[in-house]
Amino acid sequence: MASRVSTEKQPDAGRSAETAPEQPRRLVFNRWLPYWAVLQADMSQITSSWIYRLWVLVSLLAAVGYILYRFGLAHEAGIIQPAARLISDLLRWTLLGSVTLIVVLGAGAISSERGSLADSVLSRGISRHQYFLGKWHSRLLTVLGTFWMLSAVVLVASLFLLHEGVSLTGSVLALVGVSALLGAVITCGVTVSAVCNSTLLGIAILWVVLYGGGFLLSLLPATYPSPTWLLTSLPNILRGHYDSHLIWQLVGWSAGASVVVALIGMIYFTWRDL
Numbered sequence: 001m002a003s004r005v006s007t008e009k010q011p012d013a014g015r016s017a018e019t020a021p022e023q024p025r026r027l028v029f030n031r032w033l034p035y036w037a038v039l040q041a042d043m044s045q046i047t048s049s050w051i052y053r054l055w056v057l058v059s060l061l062a063a064v065g066y067i068l069y070r071f072g073l074a075h076e077a078g079i080i081q082p083a084a085r086l087i088s089d090l091l092r093w094t095l096l097g098s099v100t101l102i103v104v105l106g107a108g109a110i111s112s113e114r115g116s117l118a119d120s121v122l123s124r125g126i127s128r129h130q131y132f133l134g135k136w137h138s139r140l141l142t143v144l145g146t147f148w149m150l151s152a153v154v155l156v157a158s159l160f161l162l163h164e165g166v167s168l169t170g171s172v173l174a175l176v177g178v179s180a181l182l183g184a185v186i187t188c189g190v191t192v193s194a195v196c197n198s199t200l201l202g203i204a205i206l207w208v209v210l211y212g213g214g215f216l217l218s219l220l221p222a223t224y225p226s227p228t229w230l231l232t233s234l235p236n237i238l239r240g241h242y243d244s245h246l247i248w249q250l251v252g253w254s255a256g257a258s259v260v261v262a263l264i265g266m267i268y269f270t271w272r273d274l
Helices: 002-018 033-047 050-077 083-107 111-120 128-161 168-195 199-218 227-239 244-271
Strands: none
Touching: 033 050, 033 128, 050 083, 050 128, 083 128, 083 168, 083 199, 083 227, 128 168, 128 244, 168 199, 168 227, 168 244, 199 227, 227 244
């Protein structure tokens, strides 16, 4: 009897094991996935725009033409100039020429999509602060990354074709300083785009802020770091004659101002009506 009972209970145990419900899988939700989606989509949109490609093409052609011109002067006419002066001129022109691109890209970052923003973007689980951060960081990564690649090409070509006299540490510090200024301009552009409804109005306001702020900063004494001081000191910085404390102070002030301006724009964009 005991053996019969045990054999009768075995099928019940097997059947209960087969019909036992499976444990539900735990879903892991990435809270910052919408941010990455906005970042990648915006970077793809920027790199495929004709404004960005025209900027890269013009910068390359201008840099190559200027380097070849100086190379011809050095080998044909015997007019030899240090590479630090050439690189400083190219960096200065690149910075001043890039401001126009940054103004257009920054002022149209959010305001150009305001008509379809509420229906196509913010209604799909993307918060406003993630949308703002995605737009801001995509502009920073695209513009600054392109600037560093173009500057590296110019630096290597200058060292190979012209006389040396350029410090590697000084070149890196010069690029860091110029990048800090570009980052501040990009941040101002995205913030103005989040505040203004019209792209043209944002461009006008941004130009006024940049020119007015640049004029006020140029009135500072020479002992204070400013954009004018950096552009004037580029040849000495590239040669290795620099005060690293002033350069990092300029970078710190630019980064701090960028963070403050971005916070103001993000908070205003979060609470305003679209």
